[in-house]
Amino acid sequence: MLGSLGLDPLAQAVYSAMLADPSVGVHELTERLGQDEDDIRGTLNSLVELALLRPSRERTGGLYPVPLVAGMQLLVRRQEEELAASRDAVAAGRAAEADREPAERLIGLDAVQVGLEQLASGAMVEVLSMVPGSTIHPAALKASESADDDLASRVRVRVLYHSTVRQDATTIAYGRWMAERGSEVRLSPSVTRRLLIVDGKTAVVPIKPNETSVGALCVREPGLIDQLTALFELIWTDAVPLGMPSASESGAGLSPTDRHLLRLLADGLTDDVAAKRLGISARTVRRIMADLMDRLGAESRFEAGVEAARRGWL
Template sequence: MLQALGLTDTAAAVYRTMLDHPGDGVDQLAAACGLPPTRVHEALDELARLLLVRASSEHPGQMRAVDPEIGLADMVARQEAELAARQAELAASRAAVTQMVARRAESRATNGERLLGMDAIHARLDQLARATRSEILSVQPGVQRAEDLEASRPADTEVFERGITMRTLYQDVARNHPHLEVYGRWLLSQGGEVRTAPTIPQRVVIFDGTNALVPIDPADNRKGALHVTEPGILQALIDFFEQAWGTAIPLGATSSEDPESGLTQTERELLRLLATGLTDDVAGQRLGIAGRTVRRHMASIMERLGAASRFEAGIRAAQKGWL
């Protein structure tokens, strides 16, 4: 699927024909592809921009197709670089939101308050939950401890009894931990909604769109939290939640595999993360899984692709439209 690499159908057809018939000129390519010569010229211009054809030394005035092991590999590398740059932009945006939250919390005591320690956090969660009138949105990355879940059960029960809507977003890794699976299904039984995704935004709990708690340190939520009420920051947090929620899978779903590729959401996200240049360990941290689990997933993907290396797997995955 060369189209997955950015080629038009016409350019892809001309490129394949040139590979099969390296000595053909424009008229012969046009006849073989069933295209007028002008369309072939346009396709050659496109292939030249993508560095997939070069001037022929053997046939002056003609173009020759670059070997796909070189040309397509270079295209994949360029797309990986572009994807890495986009990921860096998104990471910078997330960092900017986090920094904005921190600055507002420190500069406006009424609109952002530091809560230090789990007791202070739980007390404020209880206070905000009791004041909620419509909806609570919650993002819970990683694996929560069983005791923390049990500590939140009374407040969650009180919220459901008052008819409050609760939407909770976990990482896919939660499905592999019995205590998280049990608690998620309890939320469902109470009328809540629970979804999971391979990677999700930072931890946050949003009450009625007017109050939110976010961790001071996203890597360790037990250090403390920021209580945010500034509308601009709240809207950014809500937007992040809705984007992640829209692509997440309901907890009760029987399968999250792509019917065409057979990839799970986690495997597809892993391919995307590794394509940006992340190491196994960093990609595993984003997914909430160990580095050895990353390597096991990649071994399975490479076997399905019939690839002998990760580089080859990347090319074949791109050709199949998996990236």
């Protein structure tokens, strides 16, 4: 277990021996472990640097080990700090590269995948994503799972899907899975193009919108990034959070006349009578009703009444 946290076999043996007997000295360790004295002393110094061994207040020149659980926590924290430092170095390298190269062509699906993974691993603040289409292949979702999980644990993630994914149980389930991990997911009919924006500095768009297999263009021009971000925010503002009913489902946008007409017709009134009650012409009643039936996806007025009641419009 300690080996997976960065301790070599000798360091593990020395630390374990001192956990078992804190008073053991260099000579005893040399004999017990069958190692050269210089190697033992070097290992003790390394364990002190890792804070797994500390100077003893009771024995002058002696050392004592921190408890195993505390030691493991120290090693985990050290690995996390090293990983963060490496990530910062990679991000700095990419930033320097971006200053030299404002755009990069990623040709082919493999190159695009590698490019997206590199961008995601270096994200520091926020990742914005637009995913068009009514469904996403399960294999693609599975391949993205690990990266999406890591990303959501580090930065803010906002994802826009096309509204039609409501009909795809697999994609919706994946969206809920992301939301459980902290990502924000919304649906909109305006999501017609694929887009990824990382930290407000880099954007990835398809070279050919309708042929994603051709490749992608990775751009870093501030003016272009600003325009693409503004587009994302515009769509995001009007999008519906995953799990919330769409505007058509909730009845948003229904006028008082629409609602009143639905109630009158549900009560069995004819077009002419409903028109008189509303103070409009029968022709207008028929036009409004045709629009409502279209919104409800109904082929008859009876079906429209049933669907309107189901959605709570009445």
